[in-house]
Amino acid sequence: MPCHIFGLGFTRRAGCGLMADSTMSQVRVRFAPSPTGLFHIGSARTALFNWLYARHTGGTFVLRIEDTDTARNTPEALASLLDGMRWLGLDWDEGPEKGGDVGPYLQSERNPIYEEYLQKLTDAGRTYEQDGAVFFKLLGERKVVFDKYKNADIEKVFGEPVVIEDAIRGRVEKTVEQDFVLRRSSGDFGFHFTNVVDDIAMAITHVIRGEDHLSNTARHVELYNAFGQKPPVFAHIPLILKSDGKGKMSKRETGAYIEDYRTKHVLPEALRNFLCLMGWNPKDNSEVMPIEEIIERFGFDGIQKDGARFDEKKLAHINTEYLRALNLETFAWMAAPILTEAGLIDESVDEDYLQAVLGVSQEKARDLEGLPELVGFFFTEDFAIDANARERVFKKGDPAARLRELLPVLQGLSEWTAPAIESAIDSLAEAQSVKKFDYFPVTRLAVSGQGGGPDLLGTLEVLGQERVVARMEKFATTL
RNA sequence: GUCCCCAUCGUCUAGUCAGGUCUAGGACACUGGAUUUUCAUUCCAGCGACCGGGGUUCGAAUCCCCGUGGGGACGCCA
Numbered sequence: 001m002p003c004h005i006f007g008l009g010f011t012r013r014a015g016c017g018l019m020a021d022s023t024m025s026q027v028r029v030r031f032a033p034s035p036t037g038l039f040h041i042g043s044a045r046t047a048l049f050n051w052l053y054a055r056h057t058g059g060t061f062v063l064r065i066e067d068t069d070t071a072r073n074t075p076e077a078l079a080s081l082l083d084g085m086r087w088l089g090l091d092w093d094e095g096p097e098k099g100g101d102v103g104p105y106l107q108s109e110r111n112p113i114y115e116e117y118l119q120k121l122t123d124a125g126r127t128y129e130q131d132g133a134v135f136f137k138l139l140g141e142r143k144v145v146f147d148k149y150k151n152a153d154i155e156k157v158f159g160e161p162v163v164i165e166d167a168i169r170g171r172v173e174k175t176v177e178q179d180f181v182l183r184r185s186s187g188d189f190g191f192h193f194t195n196v197v198d199d200i201a202m203a204i205t206h207v208i209r210g211e212d213h214l215s216n217t218a219r220h221v222e223l224y225n226a227f228g229q230k231p232p233v234f235a236h237i238p239l240i241l242k243s244d245g246k247g248k249m250s251k252r253e254t255g256a257y258i259e260d261y262r263t264k265h266v267l268p269e270a271l272r273n274f275l276c277l278m279g280w281n282p283k284d285n286s287e288v289m290p291i292e293e294i295i296e297r298f299g300f301d302g303i304q305k306d307g308a309r310f311d312e313k314k315l316a317h318i319n320t321e322y323l324r325a326l327n328l329e330t331f332a333w334m335a336a337p338i339l340t341e342a343g344l345i346d347e348s349v350d351e352d353y354l355q356a357v358l359g360v361s362q363e364k365a366r367d368l369e370g371l372p373e374l375v376g377f378f379f380t381e382d383f384a385i386d387a388n389a390r391e392r393v394f395k396k397g398d399p400a401a402r403l404r405e406l407l408p409v410l411q412g413l414s415e416w417t418a419p420a421i422e423s424a425i426d427s428l429a430e431a432q433s434v435k436k437f438d439y440f441p442v443t444r445l446a447v448s449g450q451g452g453g454p455d456l457l458g459t460l461e462v463l464g465q466e467r468v469v470a471r472m473e474k475f476a477t478t479l
Numbered sequence: 480g481u482c483c484c485c486a487u488c489g490u491c492u493a494g495u496c497a498g499g500u501c502u503a504g505g506a507c508a509c510u511g512g513a514u515u516u517u518c519a520u521u522c523c524a525g526c527g528a529c530c531g532g533g534g535u536u537c538g539a540a541u542c543c544c545c546g547u548g549g550g551g552a553c554g555c556c557a
Contacts, residue, residue: 032557033557034556034557036556036557066557068556068557069556069557071556072556072557130555131555132555133555134555135555147480147481147553148480148481149480149481149553150480150553166484169484169485170496172483172484173483174482174483175482177481177482177553178553180554180555181554181555183555184555185555186555188555190554190555190556190557191556191557192557194557195557210551211483211484211485211550211551211552212550212551212552213551213552213557214483214484214551214552215482215483215484215551215552215553216552216557218482218483236484238484238485238550239550239551241549241550243490246549246550247550247551248550248551274491277491277492277506278491279491281491281492281493283492283493283494284493284505285492285493285504285505285506286505287491287492287505287506287507288506304491304492305484305485305486306484306485306486306549306550307485307549307550307551308490308491308492309490309491310490310491311490311491311507311508313490313507313508314490314491314506314507314508315507316507317506317507317508318507324520363519363520364517364519364520366519388518389517392517392518436516437515437516438516439516440516440517441516441517443516444516444517450517451517451518452516452517452518452519453517453519454519455516455517455519456516456517457516
């Protein structure tokens with residue numbers, strides 16, 4: 001069967017098979033980053049939207065590494081990228097480590113393919129060489145004009161505008177005014193060329209990328225036209241803007257890298273959910289929802305046109321919601337390394353005790369990052385008494401007296417459970433004609449050094465009678 | 480400077496394509512109140528926006544034009 005997706009009559013490549021008959025309408029999207037730095041939040045969102053669209057349509061998600069800039073690529077950047085993708089749960093169907101029928105998936109290994117395509121352009125008279133580089137020759141009238149931005153005379157081409165069919169923005173017309181480089185004098189191929197060639201060779205049907213590429217797209221359509229190829233559906237998604245000030249979220253912005261969120265122990269599912277909401281929404285006020293539901297509902301018509309400012313407070317909120325929703329086993333599994341890292345526990349920790357601590361603490365935790373601070377007193381006798389908390393506690397009533405009254409009661413308690421402790425305090429309060437409330441703050445301060453924290457009765461139960469009594473006695477000596 | 484995209488609460492957004500149901504809805508943040516052992520949680524309430532000006536229309540957040548504002552691109556980077 002002739003391969004008709006290559007208009008210029010290429011020999012059949014592996015990719016052609018994918019386009020045969022019944023799978024003709026199969027969606028194929030790609031994420032095509034260049035490994036030149038840490039995995040950026042904006043890139044991650046682009047990857048996410050491609051992934052969502054592929055999963056939504058049952059299509060294929062291709063990961064292609066655009067590493068043609070040999071001077072800037074690093075193996076670390078590639079590792080950061082693949083790691084970040086995995087961390088966010090964005091699995092690719094074809095690409096590095098995975099293979100596929102239209103590989104290789106590293107542009108640095110695709111030179112023969114580029115040579116072949118370049119030859120077609122040359123045969124069609126659409127290229128020329130200048131200063132050792134190969135340029136794409138636009139069609140149209142040429143004039144040398146003064147360019148104010150570049151402050152120089154340049155040759156401009158006045159040709160027909162190109163039409164971009166954008167799934168989000170509609171029909172966009174733009175004229176490409178200058179020839180551009182296909183192959184650099186170094187011998188490396190340029191971005192516009194490799195990007196388009198690969199999208200053709202990999203049978204990409206939808207190009208979902210940041211709006212910053214919209215003006216490049218005109219050049220790309222010129223190439224598609226020159227190749228006699230029908231351009232894919234473009235979908236230019238809005239940029240993520242920095243949370244304050246001007247401009248898009250760029251390098252060196254706080255929170256610009258996926259790595260930042262990993263070190264802060266943000267839950268990947270929470271970050272992913274938040275990122276879904278940056279420029280897309282399901283139109284019915286739903287926000288926090290399982291990824292399966294987002295996949296189900298994702299589509300171009302829910303995508304916003306203007307840039308979205310990054311709001312870390314909303315991310316924090318969504319992260320808290322995910323954290324609270326975790327079952328105890330998962331919560332414990334995630335918490336253990338963080339507590340270990342903070343030096344609070346080691347391998348010798350009693351698993352049941354750890355579970356009990358986390359059980360009473362989970363509903364108070366806002367994030368995993370702050371967990372060591374929240375539960376530190378469970379694991380050491382060497383905790384500080386918070387000065388502000390102490391001041392507040394001693395501001396009203398006679399907490400010292402309450403502590404001295406409660407101490408013997410707790411000491412003599414035969415059943416050490418939260419309900420038993422509570423009823424003991426109830427009886428004591430009644431006998432002393434004070435409110436039960438009066439016993440709590442000072443007790444919390446004595447056993448934890450804090451003014452707030454996990455449920456007090458639960459905390460006492462988990463801590464155990466011996467330690468509670470000892471801590472109260474120790475605290476009493478400071479009064 | 481040129482070209483392209485965009486324009487609803489402080490922020491993310493619904494509503495705009497098919498004009499009336501919008502005294503513009505939700506969420507985050509903020510403020511107040513209730514509950515509570517807690518500067519936690521939960522609940523309730525409040526605050527708070529259609530960028531401006533023209534036009535079309537009985538009627539415009541919604542359509543058109545012009546301003547203005549924001550974003551992006553203008554590399555032998557991707």
